[in-house]
Amino acid sequence: MWNRGFSSLMVIQFSGAMNDNILRGTISYAVAREGIWSNSTVGIYGGTSLAALCLTIPFLLFSGWGGQIADRYSKRSLTIWLKLAELLFVLVAVAAFLAGSAVMALVGLFLLASQSAFFGPVKYGVIAELVGRERLGPANGWISMSTQIAIVLGAQLAGNVANLYAPGGDQYGMVWLPGALMLFFGLLGFLPTLLFPRLPAIEPGLRFDRNPFETYVHAIKGMARGPVLRIALAWAGFWLVGAIALVAFPDLQARLGTVTPRLVPIGSITMLPGFLIEQVNTPDPVRSATLFSTLGVASGIGSLLCGLLSRREINPYHVPFGALGMTVFFLLFAIAGLLDMDATRLFWTWVVLAAGAGISAGFYLIPLMTLIQKRAPDGERGRFLGTTNAISFAFMTLASIIYLLWSKVFGLDPEWVFFLCSALALVGCLIFFLRRRHLIEWVKES
Numbered sequence: 001m002w003n004r005g006f007s008s009l010m011v012i013q014f015s016g017a018m019n020d021n022i023l024r025g026t027i028s029y030a031v032a033r034e035g036i037w038s039n040s041t042v043g044i045y046g047g048t049s050l051a052a053l054c055l056t057i058p059f060l061l062f063s064g065w066g067g068q069i070a071d072r073y074s075k076r077s078l079t080i081w082l083k084l085a086e087l088l089f090v091l092v093a094v095a096a097f098l099a100g101s102a103v104m105a106l107v108g109l110f111l112l113a114s115q116s117a118f119f120g121p122v123k124y125g126v127i128a129e130l131v132g133r134e135r136l137g138p139a140n141g142w143i144s145m146s147t148q149i150a151i152v153l154g155a156q157l158a159g160n161v162a163n164l165y166a167p168g169g170d171q172y173g174m175v176w177l178p179g180a181l182m183l184f185f186g187l188l189g190f191l192p193t194l195l196f197p198r199l200p201a202i203e204p205g206l207r208f209d210r211n212p213f214e215t216y217v218h219a220i221k222g223m224a225r226g227p228v229l230r231i232a233l234a235w236a237g238f239w240l241v242g243a244i245a246l247v248a249f250p251d252l253q254a255r256l257g258t259v260t261p262r263l264v265p266i267g268s269i270t271m272l273p274g275f276l277i278e279q280v281n282t283p284d285p286v287r288s289a290t291l292f293s294t295l296g297v298a299s300g301i302g303s304l305l306c307g308l309l310s311r312r313e314i315n316p317y318h319v320p321f322g323a324l325g326m327t328v329f330f331l332l333f334a335i336a337g338l339l340d341m342d343a344t345r346l347f348w349t350w351v352v353l354a355a356g357a358g359i360s361a362g363f364y365l366i367p368l369m370t371l372i373q374k375r376a377p378d379g380e381r382g383r384f385l386g387t388t389n390a391i392s393f394a395f396m397t398l399a400s401i402i403y404l405l406w407s408k409v410f411g412l413d414p415e416w417v418f419f420l421c422s423a424l425a426l427v428g429c430l431i432f433f434l435r436r437r438h439l440i441e442w443v444k445e446s
Helices: 004-031 041-045 048-072 075-099 102-131 133-165 177-195 212-224 228-253 285-310 318-338 343-375 378-409 414-434 436-445
Strands: 258-265 275-282
Touching: 004 048, 004 075, 004 102, 004 133, 004 177, 004 228, 004 285, 041 102, 048 075, 048 102, 048 212, 048 228, 048 378, 075 102, 075 177, 102 133, 102 343, 102 378, 133 177, 133 285, 133 343, 212 228, 212 378, 228 285, 228 318, 228 343, 228 378, 228 414, 285 318, 285 343, 318 343, 318 414, 343 378, 343 436, 378 414, 414 436
Parallel strands: none
Antiparallel strands: 258 275
16 A cells, blocks of 8 residues: 555645645634734634635535546646645745735635645545555545644644734734745645656546536436435535534634733723733633644544554444544533633643544544445546535535624624534434444445
8 A cells, every 4th residue: 555656645635734724724813813813804704714614615616627637637747736736826825924914815725725626536536546446445544644633733833823923812923934834835745746656547538517516416416326425415414513613613712711910001990000900811722723633633543543443344333433422522522611610621621522523533434435435436436526525515614604603693602512513413323323224235335
């Protein structure tokens, strides 16, 4: 499995995920409650939900085209050109942070997400060509773990970068730092493309459909002829739950912050001659990023464990087991947020529960992705995977809208949203438990 192509793909995927999450995370903390851009138009009317939408909408628009080019052209050539495009789009983000422009930063995020939308079907489609169909389970486990580690490190870096970019959330500091990191990871991802093995196009005569949504229609019809569509919907269901949690994490920085006394000029109540002592809450984006990171690392560990335990076979019982774990841990996460705990104790409680939810997520995801790859025909794998991506990001877009309504329209606290995450995971658990015979049959046929 560890040939030159797969090893290169690991580095390429890792660096791309790092860039996406450094940019998204830094923007999210800047527009979240008490962030440097919280009083901008973006912060007031959209906040973290708008940043999440800029990440998900490109996958709805462009995954269909990504699936077509993955089937029509050499995946080596596509990988090189798409990583070059990433470097160009990073420059937009660099300019945005130097100028302190929330709008320009969102444009950069939209462009990088568009590049990822095109690369997604290429990445998942090429795995079978690099390692063979019989090794898809372990390969998916390693790719998923490296992706989750990149998401984790990117999110953790974003919390620290946001702290250095705008210390305290009220003044600019090291404005060059976000862009410098992104340029580094952009170059790190481009260099391994030169080592990628030459791969022939799978369907060089494929007619390119300019309407990406028409591609989805044809692919969904093909997926519906077997179990692939139902598996793809189950896969997307996870991203509905996960995206709600991930969008909510930056808004937890205020709850996890530290309260310190500060002397301010005299106000209506004088407690010292000429000054007033106020208790000021300083948001902590690093702790919030650590929660995000814990969920991601644990998900990667769970994915790798599931892949290694599966070896060359898929265990259908891993799916409902993973859904049940997410149900329990998200429920406990929500309950902990309602208890009267100090910030430090609450933080460590949430870290443990996020780890449990992440490991459970890995056991849910890997069997489903492996089933999609195995059941998709060779000549249509790119389009099937592109459509699966589009469905997943449609659910993620819905998650952003749900949280936007939750926080901005109804004004509910972010920790309450984890009750909803638990309820949605329970629905998935019950569906797979009731339809476990169908799942077992799909696995046997694969």
